[in-house]
Structures are given as structure tokens and as C-alpha cells.
Amino acid sequence: MPDPIFAHPRLAPIYDAFDGERDDLTTYLDIADELGASHVLDLGCGTGSLAVLLVERGFAVTGVDPAEASLEVARAKDPDGKVTWLHGDAGALPALDADLAVMTANVAQVFLTDDDWARTLRGIHAALRPGGHLAFETRRPARKAWQDWAADPAHVVLDVAGVGPVEQWREVTSVDLPLVSFRHTYRFHADGTVLTSDSTLRFRDRDEVESTLAANGFRVLEVRDAPDRPGREFVFFAERTT
Known part of the structure; x- marks a missing residue:
């Protein structure tokens, strides 16, 4: 899925x-x-x-x-x-x-x-x-991209056409090599809705x-x-x- x-x-x-x-x-x-x-x-x-x-x-x-x-x-x-x-x-x-x-x-x-x-x-x-x-x-697994992701928890806000301001941030939730999991969170400022998306990649x-x-x-x-x-x-x- x-x-x-x-x-x-x-x-x-x-x-x-x-x-x-x-x-x-x-x-x-x-x-x-x-x-x-x-x-x-x-x-x-x-x-x-x-x-x-x-x-x-x-x-x-x-x-x-x-x-x-x-x-x-x-x-x-x-x-x-x-x-x-x-x-x-x-x-x-x-x-x-x-x-x-x-x-x-x-x-x-x-x-x-x-x-x-x-x-x-x-x-x-x-x-x-x-x-x-x-x-x-x-x-490349040796590059350890997940360390960069974990070190950059900054929230980004974009004004998306037809949607309005949306805030995004990412967090690493698990490192169990060769699998790395992370979560993107989105806050829609127009109505306050918060949605999350969990992902896992294999290195x-x-x-x-x-x-x-x-x-x-x-x-x-x-x-x-x-x-x-x-x-x-x-x-x-x-x-x-x-």
C-alpha cells in the first residue's frame, strides 16, 4: 500500500x-x-x-x-x-x-x-x-542519509496555490538497518488539519x-x-x- x-x-x-x-x-x-x-x-x-x-x-x-x-x-x-x-x-x-x-x-x-x-x-x-x-x-548506505534527516527537524511553511499555507516537518522514527523509517507531518493552516505520512526505505x-x-x-x-x-x-x- x-x-x-x-x-x-x-x-x-x-x-x-x-x-x-x-x-x-x-x-x-x-x-x-x-x-x-x-x-x-x-x-x-x-x-x-x-x-x-x-x-x-x-x-x-x-x-x-x-x-x-x-x-x-x-x-x-x-x-x-x-x-x-x-x-x-x-x-x-x-x-x-x-x-x-x-x-x-x-x-x-x-x-x-x-x-x-x-x-x-x-x-x-x-x-x-x-x-x-x-x-x-x-x-548509498555508507552515506547514512538518515543522519542528515535527523539533524534537520526544521519546519517549512509554503503557500500552496489553491490550498493556502501548509507547514511540513520530518522526523526519523526508526533506524534498523537495512530499514530506515521516518514521518512527514503536515499542518494545513487554513483549517488546522494535521496529517502524517509514515515511510520506510530499504538501503x-x-x-x-x-x-x-x-x-x-x-x-x-x-x-x-x-x-x-x-x-x-x-x-x-x-x-x-x-
Whole structure:
């Protein structure tokens, strides 16, 4: 089940405001260009920020997400219906014959169990054409991002269009490696409503990710640094081999 930050009807529409500039998406636009891809699968597309950029560049795009509230926001960004939006997850993907599948931001880390992660990779494998590619990022465990999160309890207040002032803060609630849990809290100043969203990410090291890719029909071509966050993330670039 997706976290409330993506699935709640009052939280999904304000997600983009607090997510800020998405410089990280340039990496995936460049990879799609580099490969000469025609059809891109954006798994965990959320509010559709990358999918819309891709379709504007002329790619055929399928965006998939388990949170209907986020997909409603995404569809509003795509009034002409150029993106194919699917409500679901990787395990229920049809054979799309896609050239490239991507998972941006924290998507690859929300699969907490070995079974869920393997199921996701198998679903992506089935959705790609033979020789298709998979690109995704994951935070480097050694960088210990959760320490930065815990050290920054500041409250941020944004005036969100159509909503009014909304206050957000974050706290780390559990560190039980490889799992790290945290909570976002939102206060809507217009009516005083307070909503929380609890999330957990799994921090996999490079060897673990590479071995699970190999076990599920992928060959790692390259592990890159994230240009917008050097030294903090791995960007995996793999090819479907079977």
C-alpha cells in the first residue's frame, strides 16, 4: 500500500510544492536520449513530473503508480492524454515492449522485502523488449542519509496555490538497518488539519543490488554517480539479457 504522502487526497496535490526543483530528472532524460529510446516506462511515476517531460520530448510514455491520488495529479498535467497512465505496480504490468524502464528518487527503495524487490524486477523484465534497459537510483548506505534527516527537524511553511499555507516537518522514527523509517507531518493552516505520512526505505548496498539484478535477468552495464547529488547515490544502468 502506498504511503499517505502519495495516496491521501489532501497530501498528493501538495507533494510537488514540497519536492522542489527536480534536477535529478535530467539524468533520466539524458539516458533516454542516449539510448535513442522510443517507449519509456516510468515505474512509480507519482505525480507525473518525469513522464510529462519525456512525452514533451517526443517519447511514448507509460506511467505506472499504485497511488490513485498521485495519478489524478499526473493526469491533470497531461490534459491531452499523451501519457498512458496505469494504476498498479510492477507485478501487474502488461508486456509493453518498452525500450527503457526507469525508477526515480526513492522508488527502488520502497520494496522492503527480497520477494517484493524480485517481483518488481521480474515485472519490469516482462515489460521490456529483449535488450531493453533499466535505469534507477538508490541511496548509498555508507552515506547514512538518515543522519542528515535527523539533524534537520526544521519546519517549512509554503503557500500552496489553491490550498493556502501548509507547514511540513520530518522526523526519523526508526533506524534498523537495512530499514530506515521516518514521518512527514503536515499542518494545513487554513483549517488546522494535521496529517502524517509514515515511510520506510530499504538501503541496499551495491553488491546486493547487482546480484539481484543478475538473478532476475539483467546485466549491469554501468553504475554511475548521481550528477545532482555526487557521492550520495548509485545510478544503476542495466540491460535485459533473457
